[in-house]
Amino acid sequence: MPLMTQSHHRALYALSPLLTLVFSLPALAAGAPANAPAMKIIVAGTVSQSTSRPAEDESAIRVIKALDRPVDLNVTDAPILEVMQLLAEAGDVTIEIQNETLDLLPYGSDTRMTATIEHRSLRESLTELLRRLGLGFEEGVDRILVEPTQPLRRIARRAKWEELDMLYKLYSTTWSRELFDSLQFQFQDARVGYADANPERLAEVTGGVGTGLAAEVLELACDKYGWAWAPSGEIIAIMSKTRAIERQLSKKVTVDYVQTSLKDVLVDLTRRAGVSLEMEPGALASLPPHVFERFPLRMEAATIRQVLEWICGLTGLSYSIEPNGIRISGSNVATATNVQGEGQTSDAAIRALRTNVIVGQINITNPDGSTFSFFIREDDLPPEVNEMRKAKIRNAINQIRQTLGREQPKD
Incomplete structure (x- = not known):
């Protein structure tokens, strides 16, 4: 598995369909939930044989065409390294993911997946596969970039399976009042007396955002109050944006x-x-x-x-x-x-x-x-403390001088 480095500490994996992948990955950790999605993250892709880099607009068009190309896939309990490799070969495109993204997954690089795709576009296929891991992708100049969704970034550690389930639910379900009532919220920065008022404020704002995927509606609603959200176990934690950044740091x-x-x-x-x-x-x-x-x-x-x-x-x-x-x-x-x-x-x-x-x-x-x-x-330091510090240093220097003087050889 070759490792490419674009810049300092920006490690990524790029796999060529011309390469033969021979490696062994450990099985899922004992005690993992039986119904846990078996997934893993990596990057796969093609390596251009051209000696000159194409123009940026041509490269971008190639990526768009690759995303619209229909692909087939049938894998069972396969590392996503292999899954992404197959999709990259079918789409004739490079797919990139950084190590920091792997670090947010429950089993890191040992997350696995089972999937059957029949003549669906690469765009649809990636959207569904990555969504189950709280991930998304963007169109790069000459490749597809796999990245965490913002709520997954805010977890700032390896996500739990129930947290990924929550993200998948919110990124695949249309927002509704019924969905809101089924969710549990925790307002981490709530002032005293606002425990009951904040959920109603959030419900009112989400109702005014309009229709859309629940995660997107929730993001827009929180933004109006300077809030951010992230799954925390089976609940949704609402926090100030500064607290969210502190978590990521x-x-x-x-x-x-x-x-x-x-x-x-x-x-x-x-x-x-x-x-x-x-x-x-x-x-x-x-x-x-x-x-x-x-x-x-x-x-x-x-x-x-x-x-x-x-x-x-x-x-x-x-x-x-x-x-x-x-x-x-x-x-x-x-x-x-x-x-x-x-x-x-x-x-x-x-x-x-x-x-x-x-x-x-x-x-x-x-x-x-x-x-x-x-x-x-x-x-x-206050002046008197600084003088004490300097006196200590002078005493230490004098002791060193005396010690070295005694050790000098005598003629």
Whole structure:
């Protein structure tokens, strides 16, 4: 199974119909529900033999034609790796899915499926197959991109089967008051006294949205109040948009950035979280070139939020969580350099960073085991505490000097 990498930490699978797939996947985990959909996620596709890349519009038309092409499929308890491979061969198109999508499925890459398709378009086939996993797809320039639906992203962990069942129900059923009454809602940000009022507000707004699939109607209705929704077990959790983004930032990742620009690092992190990124003008440009252009960072099993905290601590930047995504802002260092001439900016930034260095770190462990880390810069300390810190350093240096002096060989 060849692995293609388009950009740093953007791993995807692309399988050619010319390849012979020989591999073994473990059976479903013991104790899985008997009626659980046996599905798996991967990417399959064709590899162009042309030495030159076709024009973007021609490639896009090829993808549209492939989606309209009728396909047949008959698989039983097959890994979706094989299923997608067969569909890609039938449609003569590349289908792409990222590792972050696999991580949201109950059994990850060992999710399986059973399906029979007779002369249905590839578009219809993919829609139905992926919908059962809370997934969807988009038409790329030269391929089909399989992506999580937004409610699945908001779960920010491996989904449970009952949560995928809920998503499938809402993405395949027309909204109605009867459906609303059959659902259980939990308003996670509800103020005291609004427990009964919020469901009625939601029912009223959904009724005014109009007809459509339940998931789409619910998304539009929640948006009117600045809410977002996601399945949580067998109920639907309603939360503020900022809380939803916080949940997506709680996803754990392993990163290894080497000679990567800070902009690409931030884009990669927000892409993994599935949130938008906004940067204040000049926030990155004011940093020293060696920080902005080549930012090394390696962290294992850390939440995306923890990685952002580290980046901000090391660079002096700051971030804020807003209803529409993450905003990166400049620090005092950046502000100070804005008043300098163009040729003096990088020197001023370097001097500011060196004179306001990181001198400590505070780690706060939460009840769920996660940890928040906050860096302390020299200017954050009161003058008397800073003097005590310097005195401790002087004492430690003197002790080192005395120890090394005793160890010097005598003539």
